[in-house]
Amino acid sequence: MHTRRQALSASAKLALLLLGAGVLPAVAQAQASGFNQTAFDAKSLAEVMKALGGAAPAASSDVTVSAPDIAENGAVVPVGASTALAGVKRLLVLVEKNPAALSAIFEVGEMVDANFSTRVKMGQSSDVYAVAMMSDGRVLYAKKEVKVTLGGCGG
């Protein structure tokens, strides 16, 4: 079985290799400090999961994504991700049609509710995802379409 730990250590080795070769030093440094550049560069939910070492995602009614039906301005779209399920490790917010899909990763510790709200940018109308990565390896998601309208005079 290809565990998450192995995947991480493999990518760490790769990063060291690239660093030695003078390639992608910024990526390696960022990862060393706890920022997963690969995940934030990924173009799709599947790619994000690969970068984070997650399983194939499954739709679930136990995960909630909150977002408006229509956003008057794509520059600021309120999005919330939450779940009442026990054993959630991480909650992610993704916007499918953004240049990079992943917007945010929240680590769900013991002292915090699995319930976060933030605001994201959207380049166009798109599905918005809340993804829960569970401690048993399951990856569950909910999605909602947000329509980004043209507001104002458009000039």
Place this chain on the structure above:
Amino acid sequence: MKQQHPLLFAVVTLIVSIAGCATPAPAIDYDAATQEMMKNSFRDQGIAKVDRLQQDEADAACSKAQGAPLPEAQRVAIEAANLKTVRMPSDGQFIGDWKLGEQLAQNGRGMTWTDASTAPAANGGNCYNCHQITKAEISYGTIGPSLYQYGKLRGVTDPAAASAKPIVEYTWGKLWNAKATNACSDMPRFGHNKLLDEAQLKNLMALLLDPKSPVNQ
């Protein structure tokens, strides 16, 4: 000569009482002061020069009316003068490509000081800012009437047919110079003020009148 004094006094009293002043003050010519203020308050920026503050007869009269209807004779004169400016298409063809028309209708750009060029090619039609047009676009303004099913509601099945000619020409005139039929219309005079060229206007015509346009579904 002497008789004018009481009359003049009465006028001054009237103005003072309208303005609600407690003390008699010389009447201010607010219209002249406004012209002076406009002149002093603006400067050139990019393509937007101060000469844009100059008003033609229609703009001056409608500004002064402050939203009230114009005196009938003045309205008729302004509409007649603007009707004279309407130029029908040089090749007799009124209908272009509705798809390009839809793009123009969506485009709200053009002629601001942040735009680079005053050429029609750089301008949008701004149509959705004020009008509903296709059913698919839910982000539309309501300053102007809905244009959804514009051609269909007017029974236009073939814009080239003789029976469609009056509505086709009327629509062209509206786009070219809306003040030809409504002296104080809020709609920009797209042809008259060289905001859009003939080809662009034809594309907007197609959006409104082509039976294949989504507007007429």
Place this chain on the structure above:
Amino acid sequence: MMRILWAGAAAAIAASSALVWAQQKSSAEGIAEYRAMLADGNPAELFEAKGEALWKTKRGPKNASLETCDLGKGPGVVRGAFVELPRYFADTGRVQDLESRLLSCSETLQGISAAETAATPFGRGEQSNIEALVAYISAASRGMKFSLPQGNPEERKMYELGKRAFFYRAGSHGFACASCHGDAGKRIRLQDLPELTKNPGDGVGFAAWPAYRVSSGELWGMQRRLNDCYRQQRFPYPGYGSEVTIALGVYMGVNAKGAESVAPSIKR
């Protein structure tokens, strides 16, 4: 002949607009939901905090704070000042709005050139300080009702000039302020347009600015709001604090008498 045709078509249009009413209503609800979600956590708060610090900080060639600035209710009085601006100031002999008054105070008290600040682009340098101050000062009148003084002849004159400027049609598109804000219940795209010839209601129109603009992520005072209106109106460039901008402020502010200020609000 053409007029008859047009009248018939207009009646048919009225019928068709009923068909799209349901859809229109649901998009209006969607927008209302979006706005409500944003109102809880308005980044204007960041600017208010920055503005309050700026008000109290010793700065400029004279190393002084703005704490003795007279915004119309006496030196240093901030609360309630915003809902009475623009007003006449005897020391400058002019009717001033909040921004132009701050430029005067900043020049007199701190030695910061008003002309230089006025010439600075929005959102940069000293201008961004003015925007933060405007957020702080307007917030201090939140919930209060507009009541601009009209006792001074200069204030009454500015109202009359502002009214004429409001209806002044010109430019390539022939637009005036009144083209968009002269009637009730209109909108551009999905933006509701306040009717500014009268009091459009609490927290609407004049009573909603300054505001955090979501589109630029910046705090816009009335000067910047009017500047962008004139840009969209296809007019030439109004000077910062120019007479026309103050006159329009007086016109809209007097018309908004009794409206409750919610500034700084959050806008698209």
Place this chain on the structure above:
Amino acid sequence: MADPMRIRAQASGDKATVRVLMAHEMETGQRKDAAGKVIPAWYIQQVHAKLNGKDVLSAQWGPAVAKNPFLQFMIKGAKAGDKVSVSWVDNRGDTRTDEAVVT
């Protein structure tokens, strides 16, 4: 230096709702300036929150989080008088920490 955050922490029952506004450009690196030059990416990458000095939340953000970011989360077991601190680090290595008392 970055401007201060606005942090509000309100206790209700056995938890506290924390609302944070951060002053940050959150530049995506995909926009161009007036001269056509790409404006370099500049955004908060990591956010940490503590309750009375103890870690409660860590997050990673990409450039798609909106300008002047807003964040809301709930801390279990927090009560009035507790101290909440929030820090961020951006991709330039700039950082900012602010504190608030739960009310």
